[in-house]
Amino acid sequence: MSEQTKYTVVDLFAGAGGLSCGFLQTGRFSVKAAFENNPNAQKTYKENHSSTMMYNDVEMALNDEIKETLGEIDVVIGGPPCQGFSSVNRQKNHAVSQNNSLMKKFVKAVLHLNPSAFIMENVSMLQSNVHLFYVSEDDENDINDYGIKTMPAKICLLDEDYIFEGAEAIVANQTYVIQYLWEENEYFILNVLHKNRNNKEKLISTLIKYKKKLIALADRLSTEPITSPISEANVRAGLALRQCFPDGYDEPFADNICAEIQSAVMIQRMLGKAKEIFDNKILVDKYTFENGLMAHVTSMAVIDYIYSILSSDRNGYCISRGVLSAAEFGVPQKRMRFVVIGLKKTVTKKATLPNGVFAESEFRTVSDAISDLEEVQSITEVSEDKSGIELPPVPAWISELGRMLRDTASLKNHISTLTTIEALKRFKAIKQGGNFHTLPDSLKTNYSDAKRTQNTIYLRLKYDEPSGTVLNVRKSMWIHPVLHRALSIREAARLQTFPDSFVFCGTKDSQYQQVGNAVPPLLARALADHICAYLDMSEGYG
Secondary structure, X not given: OOOOOOEEEEEEOOOOOHHHHHHHHOOOEEEEEEEOOOHHHHHHHHHHOOOOEEEOOHHHHHOHHHHHHHOOOOEEEEOOOOOOEEOOOOOOOOOXXXXXXXXXXXXXXXXXHOOOEEEEEEEXXXXXXXXXXXXXXXXXXXXXXXXXXXXXXXXXXXXXXHOOOOHHHHHOOHHHHHHHOOOHHHHXXXXXXXXXXXXXXXXXXXXXXXXXXXHHHHHHHHOOOOOOHHHHHHHHHHHHHHHHOOOOOOOOOOOOHHHHHHHHHHHHHHHHHHHHHXXXXXXXXXXXXOOEEEEEEEEEEHHHHHHXXXXXOOOOEEEEEEEEEHHHHOOOEOOEEEEEEEEEOOOOOOOOOOOOOOOHHHOOOHHHHXXXXXXXXXXXXXXXXXXXXXXXXXXXXXXXXXXXXXXXXXXXXXXXXXXXXXXXXXXXHOOOOOOHHHOOHHHOOOOOOHHHOOOOOOOEOOOOOOEOXXXXXXXHOOEOOOOOOEOOHHHHHHHOOOOOOOOOOOOHHHHHHHHHHOOOHHHHHHHHHHHHHHHHHHOOOO
């Protein structure tokens, strides 16, 4: 193998391309194909990786024709979404995360493409054995073939306060479930009312916003024949809704509405979960009443599923897994990510994770990442960003990281959320390191339960520390360390270590979300260098 030869890569669930970016930065890899179904993320990926083939659905990675088109693949990388469920914190609105199947598709794609190595990146909690899949009919062969450990689990379909006679027979019968289930948009509206039950201002605004649809739903429900406890709850909800909009009044009445609709909402939630069980072919052993209506199912830990299949003698990967701190690899962010590295046993007999190179005292900071942009005026609309913002000369005091990331004279994506009068008051009241909870009570209005607001909301970053985990900082309303405005998309991208030449596409919110979903390129580069060293040794190179 010559020094110029590059290893080939396929990026699954590629998003904007953070993993690909890090691999390409090494100069040792060529990304042949990326699979991503989000249209805006696709645009971003294509904008920055124009030579890579883009496919919409990861399912296509299992296609024999595409496999032939791609040829031999050395490394498969990706960050499949995976919520699974936690036995510690049961999901309330859904029984099954649709992302479970995506994790399984990643495993199947690795088996199909048969690379020499793979890297999977995910949330740090995935390492825990409480992070589980419910077992479906489709899993039975894998469980038997690979000896995957399983354990009993329960899905709470209906809380004890709402139990009614015949509930068990209904959830166990797919025909009944479909018969009693409302249209999705009907449930959505009533569920929004229910969620705003502790905030009268939001409750009234929801009633006004959905007035026509709620009146139509009220007419349907209130005239339904009472033939069962379900129809009785529906009629009660319908009559209560009708009373919210008395003739001749423009302002709706919200008194007691949530108490009257609650049973109908909870029953619909139960039916929705039951439908998910049928749709996903989840194996149910029995239904019982134990502090509510429970479906007894079988579960398996996500990590056991991955490890049992890929490390089996049949598939032949040595696997190392663990949580890596992005800050230890030069990212100015306290981001903990679970990483699984697999290498064929023909490549190595023992796989390891890379070691961080930055001690805590050396961690890069928010200032290192963004302080050189402090004097660069941000914009508030994507439409203003066509040609970017011309940057002033690089200041002499710029950090090593800032100099590394500042690789273009024209800055794109320096877009922040427009600051409202109310937001500006909050921004001015919050010091570095402070958040929503440090505000005076007079500025905590418009929140249904201010005490339960997360510590990351209205967080003003501290210049002299790494940031917390960058997610969608627009939703969290992160504040610039010294300026009274929201953090811009570009500043969030800097915290993720995307170079300034990496351009994000799509709507403003989509760009923020793409940044938050991405793997920091500097962490990805460390993973790429680590894998490259193994492959070089296998090839007798280096």
